[in-house]
Amino acid sequence: MRTSTLVRNGAPGWLALAVALGGCTPQDRQATPAPVASRHATAPPTCAVTAVRTEPVPSVVPGFSTTSGPATPWMGDARFTAVVFYANGADPTMRALGRMSTGTSTKIFWWVAGGGDVMTVRGEELASGRTFRQVVAGIGGGQFPSVPVVPSSGCWTLTESIDGRDVGAITIPVTGPVRP
Numbered sequence: 001m002r003t004s005t006l007v008r009n010g011a012p013g014w015l016a017l018a019v020a021l022g023g024c025t026p027q028d029r030q031a032t033p034a035p036v037a038s039r040h041a042t043a044p045p046t047c048a049v050t051a052v053r054t055e056p057v058p059s060v061v062p063g064f065s066t067t068s069g070p071a072t073p074w075m076g077d078a079r080f081t082a083v084v085f086y087a088n089g090a091d092p093t094m095r096a097l098g099r100m101s102t103g104t105s106t107k108i109f110w111w112v113a114g115g116g117d118v119m120t121v122r123g124e125e126l127a128s129g130r131t132f133r134q135v136v137a138g139i140g141g142g143q144f145p146s147v148p149v150v151p152s153s154g155c156w157t158l159t160e161s162i163d164g165r166d167v168g169a170i171t172i173p174v175t176g177p178v179r180p
Contacts, residue, residue: 047126047155047173050075052090057083061111062141080160080168083109092170094156097177098149105147115142116162125154126171150174 056071057064058078073087084092085107086100094106110119121134136146150156153176159169 050170052092075170079113081111082170092172094174096150096152098147099178101178107147110144112142112167119144120161122159123156125156
């Protein structure tokens with residue numbers, strides 16, 4: 001059973017970022033990726049996107065072979081992995097509202113070492129501070145299939161937590177929704 005909850009917040013993004021980074025030491029922070037230009041005209045001009053990896057998914061992630069065909073694009077590491085099924089190769093640009101222009105969904109398969117029963121995805125658009133939240137039921141073994149429904153275009157950070165503990169985050173550019 002998948003449950004989704006949409007929560008919006010008008011707090012300034014810089015305030016949340018300042019609070020979040022305030023207690024970090026340099027060794028606690030991950031390297032900040034360089035901003036990249038999106039190939040999509042309606043995406044933000046630059047967004048410090050999490051690196052998309054195209055080598056095989058780590059062998060600890062269940063269900064992914066390291067020897068069959070081209071690797072599915074993914075982000076993360078051997079403790080937290082986001083397999084971005086919707087991505088076009090190394091371009092992680094997503095469309096808003098859960099549907100890509102090809103008709104496919106914005107499916108992300110999350111895997112977290114140590115697992116859990118329920119994962120919360122919190123999204124924040126970095127320029128405006130707008131937020132959303134989705135609750136995703138696990139299917140066992142630290143696996144969480146989801147279709148993030150990002151409400152609008154922008155540069156979004158999706159932070160995943162289990163039992164109130166942040167386990168990973170990715171930053172992606174999002175363009176406007178597909179028009180019928």
